[in-house]
Amino acid sequence: MLKKKPEEPAPGAPLWNVTYGDMVTLVLCFFVALFAFSSIDAKKYEQVQLSMRSAFGGAGGVLQGNVSVFDAPIIQQRQIEQLFQDIKRVIDDTKWKGQAEVTITERGITISFKEKLFFKIGSAQIMPDAEVILEGVGKILKERRYPLRIEGHTCDLPIRSSQFPSNWELSAIRAINVTKFLINRVGFEPERISVAGYGQYHPLIKNDSEENRARNRRVDIVIITGLAKNNAVNVIKKPGIDGNN
CATH class of the missing domain: 1.10.287 (Helix Hairpins)
Known part of the structure; x- marks a missing residue:
């Protein structure tokens, strides 16, 4: 068989x-x-x-082209964390530590500069000491490619002068001067920056005391990162700042 x-x-x-x-x-x-x-x-x-x-x-597989398993949300999150820390370090290394506040909000990273650091009473001219810190922060922001929004704010006390008929003009010109500094001294491309002057109409808190008015007088640099607040780290509530008008 x-x-x-x-x-x-x-x-x-x-x-x-x-x-x-x-x-x-x-x-x-x-x-x-x-x-x-x-x-x-x-x-x-x-x-x-x-x-x-x-x-x-x-070229093939999970790492094809620019798309990979390491993709955008995690990468962008960590880049924003690093930028946040870099900005804080530059500010903390100057004698003006405590004169600016860095926060993460829904729009991105906001740097709030106290008015007394940047301007004299009723003036829109940037003071020399402010130029030092603004140049240091500006160099870091220039290396990144995020768009910026420069925002000027005042309290509700009226201003009437030949140069500034109202708080609208004062807040707007202050924001414009910060923008011009970033363009002319730091080398920012103008198309990366937008400007807003809000006058007294976007206060952090009620203008019911001199202390509160001082907190509302500020210039903000908003770095528009595109990540929502819930996805960011070290989220802090809206900044409170002091200054003199």
């Missing part, structure tokens, strides 16, 4: 391919975990991304 020939395995990929595929997946997950817990440096990130894309077969 002839022995039955053993059945040949069905054609297909070698069994070792399964093990190899599992190993590649685990290695990728390992790098994703490392990335998630690390600080982001945009240039280094792009270098790592290119290296991994090359190692896993060039």
Whole structure:
């Protein structure tokens, strides 16, 4: 009696391919975990991304093009965290520590400068000491590509002068002068900046005491990052600041 020939395995990929595929997946997950817990440096990130894309077969797969498993929300979140810390460090390293407040809001990062740091009473000319801190912050912001909005605010005390008929003009010209400084001294592209003068109509709190009025007099630099407040870190309520009109 002839022995039955053993059945040949069905054609297909070698069994070792399964093990190899599992190993590649685990290695990728390992790098994703490392990335998630690390600080982001945009240039280094792009270098790592290119290296991994090359190692896993060039243009195809999960790292195709500019889209990867490390994508935008996490990257942008960490970049904003880093920018927040960089701005605070520049301000804290000057003698004007405490004269500006950095917060994260729905619109992005807001830097609120106390009026007494920037301007004399009833004036829109930036004082020399303010130029130092503004130049330091401006250099950091110039390296990033976020658009800026410069906003001037006053309290409700009226101003009537030949130069400033009302608080509208005072707040607007102050914001414009900060903008001109960033363009002319720091080298910002004008198209990156918008300007607003709100007068007394966007107070932080009620103008019912001199202390509260001082908190409402300010110039804000808003860095429009596009991330909502709930997705940001170290979220702080609207800034309160002191100053003299």
